[in-house]
Amino acid sequence: MNTSPQKTPRRSGSLYVFALMIGVGLILTLKLGLGVNEGWTKSATDPENHQSIRFTIAKGTTGKQVAKDLKAQGLVSSEWAFYNYLKENKWGDKIQFGTFELSPAMTPEVIVKVITSENGQALFTIPEGWTIDQIDARLVSWGLTTSGEFKACTETCDFSDYTFLEGASGLEGYLFPDSFFIDPGSFEVKGFIRQLLNNFEAKALTAENQKILSESGRTLNEVVIMGSIVEREGLLDEDLSIISGILWKRYDSGWRLDADATLIYVTGKTTISGADLELDSPYNTRKVKGLPPTPIGNPGLASLSAALHPQTTNYWFYLNDSITGKAHFATTTEEHAANKQEWL
Secondary structure (H helix, E strand, O other): OOOOOOOOOOHHHHHHHHHHHHHHHHHHHHHHHHHHHHHHHOOOOOOOOOOOEEEEEOOOOOHHHHHHHHHHOOOOOOHHHHHHHHHHOOOHHHOOOEEEEEOOOOOHHHHHHHHOOOOOOEEEEOOOOOOHHHHHHHHHHOOOOOOOHHHHHHHHOOOOOOHHHOOOOOOOOOOOOOEEEEOHHHOOHHHHHHHHHHHHHHHHOOHHHHHHHHHHOOOHHHHHHHHHHHHHHOOOHHHHHHHHHHHHHHHHOOOOOOOHHHHHHHHOOOOOOOOHHHOOOOOOOOOOOOOOOOOOOOOOHHHHHHHHOOOOOOOOEEEEOOOOOOEEEEOOHHHHHHHHHHHO
């Protein structure tokens, strides 16, 4: 009997190749998914929103419920991603119970650090440009101090070991804005102020900045004062160095600074009236020449850098677009008047 040679079955080989491709695909998918997840954990829901939100985790709350509650309060953008992040890193069992101060500006990575911290630490944020009075009020709202306690310590506690404060009229301007982990159970006002001063020294007084300051011929206090004005006068980082250049040029030329921010600081108002323009105060730079006697807030690094690195231009005037915040510059009063007509 004539038999044909038996063909080697190919189905099992095809299945093997197919399974291998599926496996590789799954590995790639998992790796890509992990990469997206890692990026997500470093992305806040709203980086500019530092509003403090009290978030309570009751005893027995599961990680899945925590993720759901965080999403409901706008603190994370994805319930599933946050829960998956907890599971992947086995943090579900480390969640602490209690009330935490969180904000939409926190990344999921930071939120996890806060709610799993065994010493009950909370993240306390001081926005750029805030004054001592504003910091004092936030500490009170957190139940960390009594009203005026923080402000009083800035005025009466001894910080003479910080040599960079020589020539300064107080601590306004030197309490570097940032986010700090604090333990509400052991919070101490003077220690916290030292933490802020240490942060200023570490981030603002780098060797390079001190060299530039020395070469500029200006004092540190002058630069901090100007930085605090630039912080309030400019709305976009891209405009700060130009605004700084204009203000320094006015100052060096014997002009008034004409900075509304200094008047707002001393009046405590959000807008200026005609009567305010006549206020007899060294902070009224619409009336008197020179810098105000102290900083008008605690500037962030971008504004301090702009005060230290002013951009030289032909401009003498600026105003901010009331809608976009973009600064518009002018060389003459006529150009400035036209900008007012168009942008305000």
